[in-house]
Amino acid sequence: MVKLDIIFEDDDYVFVNKPTGLLSIPDRHKLELPSVSGLLKRQYEDIYTVHRLDKDTSGCMCFAKNEMTHKYTSQLFEKREVAKFYTGIVHGSPIEKSGRIEHGIMEHPTVKGKMVINDRIGKMSITDYEVLESFGLFSYMKFQLHTGRTHQIRVHTSFIGYPLVCDELYGDGKPVFLSGFKRKFNLSKDVEEEKPILNRLGLHAFQLKFLSMHGKELDVQAPLPRDMNAMLMQCRKWLK
Numbered sequence: 668m669v670k671l672d673i674i675f676e677d678d679d680y681v682f683v684n685k686p687t688g689l690l691s692i693p694d695r696h697k698l699e700l701p702s703v704s705g706l707l708k709r710q711y712e713d714i715y716t717v718h719r720l721d722k723d724t725s726g727c728m729c730f731a732k733n734e735m736t737h738k739y740t741s742q743l744f745e746k747r748e749v750a751k752f753y754t755g756i757v758h759g760s761p762i763e764k765s766g767r768i769e770h771g772i773m774e775h776p777t778v779k780g781k782m783v784i785n786d787r788i789g790k791m792s793i794t795d796y797e798v799l800e801s802f803g804l805f806s807y808m809k810f811q812l813h814t815g816r817t818h819q820i821r822v823h824t825s826f827i828g829y830p831l832v833c834d835e836l837y838g839d840g841k842p843v844f845l846s847g848f849k850r851k852f853n854l855s856k857d858v859e860e861e862k863p864i865l866n867r868l869g870l871h872a873f874q875l876k877f878l879s880m881h882g883k884e885l886d887v888q889a890p891l892p893r894d895m896n897a898m899l900m901q902c903r904k905w906l907k
Contacts, residue, residue, distance in 0.1 A: 671706055674727070675887045679736040679879065681707060681714065683728045684889040687867045691719035691728065703728060718744050721818065726753070726872025727889035739880045744815065750876040753810040753820055754799070754891065756869035756898060757829040758838065760806050764798040768823040772816045781836050782818045784826050792816045794823045802902040804848050805832065809873070820870060832869040832898075842866040843898060848905055865898045 669689060675682040683703055685691065690702035707714045707730060715737035717729045731737035743749050771789025775781040783789075793813035800807040806829065810820050821837045824830055830838030842863030874888045891899075 669701055669706060671703065671710075674889055675885075679732055680740075680885070681711065681730045681732065682875070682887045682889075683707070683730065685720055685725055685728045685872075687723055687725040687892065687894075690722050692716055704730070717741055718815075720872055721868075721870075723868035724753075724870045724872060725889075725892050725895075727875050727887055728872070729875055729887075736880065740877070743877050747813060747815075748877060750874070751812040751815075751872070752874040752876075753812065754871050754873045754895075755808050755810065755820065755824070756832045756865070756895060757806050757808055757824055758804070758832060759829045760801045760803055761796075761798055761808075761827070761829055764801075766796060768792075768794045768796065768827060770823065770826060772819060772822055782816070782822050784822060790814070790816055792819050792823065794820055796824075800899070800903075802848075802906050805843075805898075805902055807899055807902075821868075833865055834868055845901055848902070864901055865894050867894065869895060869898070871895060 672684040673681060674684045685703050690700055692704045693702045694700055704714065704716045711732065713732055715731040715734065717731055717737060717740045720726060720728055729740065731740055770784045770792060771786045772782050772792045773785045773789035775783045795811040797809045798806050799809050812819060821831055821834055825837035832843055834840060843865040844861055844863050846861055871891055872889060876886045879885055
């Protein structure tokens, strides 16, 4: 049984720090797989999904406790009145340390479940980015989404040449090993095989900010998961 990390709750909302690998809502083709909304429905009499995260993305998810709150907050998302911030680890070190990626996104014409840049017929998509730390081989970045297209950050970062680590669709999909960037690396005698320090999509939904129906400013942040933290710590050590 997956234990959900509830990071904020009041009379109207439940905010969850979703772990990577867990569905946001049930998959109608694979109903046996657990999901955040399904697990919450076991704890709460009424729960309504406001938005979703990709299965492989961790981080802050908002759920409403009643229909009125659900309708109001869903409209905020639709009208782009929710500030959405993500953090991620990418390959390489962007030359421009901050900027805006503004390109249309559409479904890939032949690969199911994949998106592609197309400025002519794709839906316009806007991502602001900032490089928080640069380690040469990798960089730790912050993103703000101004639109909510499928795989938006993954598609945009890949398009500008800095794909997210461990991204199977838009990058090389390979796990990150310490030996890959630490010059003098040796396995200890009792370990037969090196374990990756990160083996999942390096993207985390960090923060949601918006005004509630009652005029209260909600600013909910989801702590970075251990695996991403561990990789960043190793990168900082290596940089020194």
